[in-house]
Amino acid sequence: MYLVTDSGVVMFDTPWDTTQFQPLLDSIKLKNNKSVILCIATHFHSDRTAGLEYYSQQGIKTYTTILTDEISKKNNKKRAKFLISKDTFFNVGQYSFETYYPGQAHTVDNIVIWFKKQKILYGGCLIKSADDDDLGYLGDANTAEYASTIKNVEKRCTQPKFIIVGHGDWTNTNSLKHTLKMAQQLKKKMIANSL
Ligand SMILES: [Zn+2]
Structure with missing residues (x-):
């Protein structure tokens, strides 16, 4: 899922297939004329986290919880650049949403x-x-x-x-x-x- 806001696009989880990382960014840009600025992965499995490192390299702010990061590290999964320690409200453009554990x-x-x-x-x-x-x-x-x-x-x-x-x-x-x-x-x- 992704959310289109005034300030850019928020992506929830990443593709698993490495060949889809960039095409997904491209198609979001083409459809909405906006770039992905933030990505949150919802657990450590690769179908959620595989793209985190790539998206960080593209300048996207990537997030997981600290717990996800600890387990990702142990299991050699890709890790986010930013970590949240508790349930967190995000305000992006005109929208707000919360993470809930x-x-x-x-x-x-x-x-x-x-x-x-x-x-x-x-x-x-x-x-x-x-x-x-x-x-x-x-x-x-x-x-x-x-x-x-x-x-x-x-x-x-x-x-x-x-x-x-x-x-x-x-x-x-x-x-x-x-x-x-x-x-x-x-x-x-x-x-x-x-x-
Ligand atoms: Zn899973």
Whole structure:
């Protein structure tokens, strides 16, 4: 997702495919006649962070949380130039939005972006599409806490009009409830297996 403001474009997460880094900047510029000035990656996986170093080199202010940066460093992922230590409000041009860390789920460091005024939730990989059959890659996940983390998102980001998910279709806002249901089922299964 990207946000076009009076002062430039904000990009949320980066492409994974290195051959897409520059073409994405070019097509944003062509369509909007504005350059990307800021980029925030929402967790350490490469489908969010791969472009951070390249975009820093292009003069774009790149951001992650300190936690994401620590994990990225450990896992040899690309890292941002600027770090945020807590939930942060960004004011860019005529828009404002906040980063929110709801707890561990898809990864220990996953954050969401909330446009309170517009009621737009950018969920990243934490929120699955309404037609997804499972929670996707759980290799770095906290399956025990996933459901309560999703509840935190519901509490903080009330009645979103749009929910942008990490992969797949975003038009169906049932995605958040659907993700919660899958997380609750997974937790039940885990408890049953441990008995
Ligand atoms: Zn991920």
